[in-house]
Amino acid sequence: MSVDLEVDPKTARVFDLAAVRHDDRPAIRCHRGDMEDTLARLEADLGETRHLIGHNILRHDLPHLAALRPRLAQLAKAPVDTLWLNPLAFPRNPYHHLVKHYHDGRLLSGHVNDPEADARLVFDVLENQFASFRTLNTTAPDTVVAYHYLTTRGEQDRGFDAVFSHVRGLSMPSASEARQALRRLLAGEVCATAVESLLERVGAPQMGWPLAYAVAWISVAGGDSVMPPWVRMQFPDAARLIKRLRDTACDAADCSWCREKSDPLKALSRWFGFDGFRPIPADADGRPLQERIVDEGMRGNSLLGILPTGTGKSVCYQIPALAKFDRIGALTVVISPLVALMADQVAGMERSGISSAVTVNGMLSLPER
Numbered sequence: 001m002s003v004d005l006e007v008d009p010k011t012a013r014v015f016d017l018a019a020v021r022h023d024d025r026p027a028i029r030c031h032r033g034d035m036e037d038t039l040a041r042l043e044a045d046l047g048e049t050r051h052l053i054g055h056n057i058l059r060h061d062l063p064h065l066a067a068l069r070p071r072l073a074q075l076a077k078a079p080v081d082t083l084w085l086n087p088l089a090f091p092r093n094p095y096h097h098l099v100k101h102y103h104d105g106r107l108l109s110g111h112v113n114d115p116e117a118d119a120r121l122v123f124d125v126l127e128n129q130f131a132s133f134r135t136l137n138t139t140a141p142d143t144v145v146a147y148h149y150l151t152t153r154g155e156q157d158r159g160f161d162a163v164f165s166h167v168r169g170l171s172m173p174s175a176s177e178a179r180q181a182l183r184r185l186l187a188g189e190v191c192a193t194a195v196e197s198l199l200e201r202v203g204a205p206q207m208g209w210p211l212a213y214a215v216a217w218i219s220v221a222g223g224d225s226v227m228p229p230w231v232r233m234q235f236p237d238a239a240r241l242i243k244r245l246r247d248t249a250c251d252a253a254d255c256s257w258c259r260e261k262s263d264p265l266k267a268l269s270r271w272f273g274f275d276g277f278r279p280i281p282a283d284a285d286g287r288p289l290q291e292r293i294v295d296e297g298m299r300g301n302s303l304l305g306i307l308p309t310g311t312g313k314s315v316c317y318q319i320p321a322l323a324k325f326d327r328i329g330a331l332t333v334v335i336s337p338l339v340a341l342m343a344d345q346v347a348g349m350e351r352s353g354i355s356s357a358v359t360v361n362g363m364l365s366l367p368e369r
Contacts, residue, residue: 001049002122003042004115005061014064018115019045022123027116039069046075051159053080055107055122058156059234078158082125083230084209085163088147089132091216093225098125133167142181144168146215149178153208175203182215189218190245192255198245210237217242222326224356239328246327249299261327264294267319272352278312294319314345318357325356339363 006016014035019028019042028045030038042065046052054061058081066073083099090096098107098121107121137144148164151157152172161172173181179199186195201207213235217227232239249262260266268274277290290312293305297320307313321332336342342359349357360369 001045001051002053002119003057003061003065004054004119004122005064006113006115007060007064012064014068016113016115017042018119020116020119020123021045021049027119029116035068039065039072043069043072043075046072049075051078051080051162052076053082053122053126053159055081055118055125056083057081058084078162079156080126080159080163082122082129084151085129085160086125087213087228087231088151088216089129089136091225092220093223096125096128098128130163130167133164137167140185140219141168142185143215143219145173145181146178146185147212149173149175149181150202150208150212150215153203154205178202185215186218186245188256189221191248191250191257193250193252193258194245194248198241206237210235210241213238214241214245217329218246221246221329226329242328247300247324261323262298264291264298264319267294267298267323268315271319271322271354272315277315281307281311290316298323300324314348318345318349322354322356 001019001021003017003019005014007014015030015033017028017030017035017038021027028038028041052062052075057079062073062076062079065076086096086099090099107118107125133144133147144164144167148161148168149172151160151164165171179202182199182202183195198211202211213227213231217225217238227238227242246257246261249258252258265276268277277288277294279288281289283289283292289305289307293303293307293316296303297317305313305316307316317332317334321334324330324332334345336345339359339361342361346357346359
């Protein structure tokens with residue numbers, strides 16, 4: 001059964017409700033404001049319902065239903081939240097066409113205050129998610145193993161267990177199976193030292209969903225796919241885990257990720273095709289100042305770099321910015337006093353095949369900005 005509530009944000013009063021079964025029976029609606037009768041019918045139907053589903057049902061609909069009638073929360077023992085599943089099923093841009101990925105994850109229903117339409121739409125979203133997970137189970141089964149384990153670490157996890165058990169045709173994986181799957185998934189994509197430390201705590205309840213979202217984003221890192229803002233707000237550890245795994249260099253000689261992604265020379269070669277930095281000016285140890293500044297920037301250190309005119313200051317902030325974007329999807333803002341200089345910077349990067357930089361200034365129209 002899919003449920004959707006309309007709630008007054010100022011008073012927290014539920015003023016409309018719809019519950020729809022995945023069959024031909026008519027929807028339960030709150031007609032003429034008779035909420036008590038509607039709740040009674042919903043309670044009766046929930047007694048024979050295996051799963052109550054909804055979009056943001058865990059943090060929105062269920063708490064409001066429980067406040068109106070506590071027994072409803074007891075009956076909804078295996079809820080499935082399509083909002084929580086969506087970043088796992090559709091991490092890559094373009095995202096699911098019915099979900100506002102860049103905003104708060106709401107459904108794009110085309111209706112205003114129509115809970116029945118939204119409740120019916122949830123069935124479409126869930127079926128699309130099932131299809132995505134089935135494909136993933138064929139192409140990247142370790143990912144689905146990881147999702148199955150990580151989404152079933154906390155309370156209200158029975159619905160998610162049912163989803164992934166149905167997709168995999170298997171019961172919940174053990175902690176050992178999940179660790180092995182995560183180790184294979186993340187090999188070469190994150191710091192090897194950090195991931196081993198993380199795997200020791202993988203069963204912690206607070207680790208589950210944040211790590212699942214981190215794994216989903218890492219699978220599409222380096223492009224124009226972003227973690228939804230609502231995930232960053234509700235699960236801030238997801239972004240912290242990505243930073244720990246991909247943006248905190250270790251000193252281990254056998255960590256291929258850190259040796260590759262934290263090396264200024266390799267970054268220079270990758271982004272601009274040069275074999276080395278300009279030898280002059282150099283620091284007191286004879287190291288090119290360009291390289292020294294880039295190194296500090298890639299490590300995330302605070303710095304002041306002063307170079308003479310014509311000695312390549314641009315790469316000193318471009319390379320750290322590109323490295324941060326590649327590793328964790330971070331945005332770097334460069335402040336420049338000259339519009340012509342801004343445009344020249346972007347054009348130069350475009351000539352090097354870099355399309356992730358734009359200029360924003362007063363010469364642009366508001367839509368362009």
